[in-house]
Amino acid sequence: MVINMNQENKWIIDNLRNEFKQIQADRLVKIESERALEEKIGVGRQRIREVINQLVEEGLLIKYEGKGTYIAPYIKSQYVNLLCSPTIKSNDPFYNRLLMELTCYSAKNCINIVPLTLENISNGTSEFPLLMIGKLEEEDLKKIKSLFSMVISFENYPEHDDFIQIYFDHFKIGLNAAKVLSSYGHKRVIHITGPDKYASACYRRNGFIRGARKQGMEFTIITEKMNFEGGYRAGEVVAKLVREGKFTAVFAANDWMAIGMIQALKAKGLSVPRDVSVLSVDNIPLASQIAPNLTTYSLDANMMIAEVFSLMDRISDDSGYSVDKRIILRPILITRDTLQKI
Template sequence: MRCCKIMNQENKEIADILRREVKQLQSDRLIKLESERKLERRLMVGRQRIREVINQLVSEGLLIKYEGKGTYVTPIVKNKYINLICSPSIKLNDPFYNRMLMELTGYSAKNSVNMIPLTLETLENGDMISPVLMIGKFEEENLQKIKKIYPHIISFENYPNHDDFAQIYFDHFKIGMNAAKVLSGYGHKKVIHITGPGTYASALYRKNGFIRGARKNGIENVILESKMNFRGGYDLAERVANLVMFHKYTAIFAANDWMAIGLIQALRTKGIEVPDQVSVLSVDNIPLAGQFAPALTTYSLDANMMIAECFSLMDAVDNRMESNDVEEQKFHKRIILQPVLITRDTLKKREEQPHPGS
């Protein structure tokens, strides 16, 4: 017990030092914290203790961890209001948007920012001086309604034909292209892509990117469409099994993790094991992805990074509002975020993969 108290006291001292340094670094921009290795050397403590202290400061809202990219100092948020509107096309059970909304709520609470939820029918109930955050894809008619009321807009989707508001997004087209390149690098030249309906912008972009990448890398491919959830993947198992067993397809690129998990479960009932007989690559890196057996190889789309960039832009709005220069008050910027490929157990080199029935 005495040892634990000493350890906790040492952690507290290190946390106090790092907390002071972080507060001095804080600004309205994302600033990367030095690496754990450098902190370990400078503070002359072990790596495990550094990680414990960083996790403590993350829980306090002073730091943000981005998987595969490092740890960043949380931006100072001056603007205390943000309007929030979600597209009617977003499904209540959509895992990516649900996770994003949870993270957004937590981030707002830690920074004492009041979120004002809006719908297309209640647009005029918001704080019109503060920016509006659009989540999901809006049709042009509805987008124009929002633009008419709010001069400062931040979108978490890509609108290629609009440069008059801020857009923060992952390039889903490039994710699809990169998936084809990665699978080709693992020796897979016959790949099945399971995707969602074209009404999902992210699924459509990933599919088109994959088709382009497949053509570029000499991959023969089949596109299968279903719902973007566990059941959607599960229901495709019969068709996928047929392609694997009789047409020698060796890999699957899934539009999201839930589809991948549903499909893997169903393939197992048909005697097809991942990755021994077919490899799987997916997108999202949901919490279950690393706990599922086999653990999913997937692209991590960090919702925290989108949110931190959003709050950083909120302060850019404040700075522009204080300027007398009309041009300075224009609020338009594109921030294209890069996903991180998390390599786990479901991806295997082609030469290591026995074909079913061989």
């Protein structure tokens, strides 16, 4: 999107761009609120929003839903190696979004990505950082660590503390989901999840089980594929449990499963949230477009990427910086229409 570049708009953009670049740092810097900018510049809120959106398009600013707008950290590293796990599914919403945002961020900041596979991993340039996306086997990790001095993973490896890990705590997502559902009065809950081979599904399930027991909830687990079809099949079982077992809520491992399940419930004559509430994870674009709008946890890929490059910049500036670092990011609960109190 490019805003109408009349002289006043251009003056505001140029001045804010210069101001933000003067305070740009090697970490995220939060800017003033829209209200504060409106009062300082003396123009309407709509114009301020247009100007901010233009600077977001340029890559100077980053918007985090529910947290505010930040100046993107400046980047010194011009190359990064990128390795994706072969277990990543081509239709996985989280990884697709992460890769798309990583590509956009790199293009805006003139960063060259060197794509690698496990077969050609030795062709990578060892002095450049290696970004790992998806879960990798121990044998592969050992080889990777022997080849690259800086390794950054977007996954949690609990048994390793010798490379950087930036991730959302999926166990705590499940734990919090049980707490949220309990606070809405739900004491009999169904969790639909994916196979154990998917780390996120496994951690979310284990966290949910821990949380459900802590909240004194009765629960049952349904395992299916983590896509629309799997959710639809799970929904046929959920419909029976809701009618016969008096279950009142479902925690879905991801949005596609939740959406498929909701369609199956509609086909069975059940209404969400009147008959059963639904809570999910991912906040894919469709979550806010279906009816009813899906209540879900937002995992902000932009936040992960900004943390990665901010961290890389700090390490390059400080030779004594420790690389055994974990950065655990907090998801944001987006409350919409599929969750109600009973």
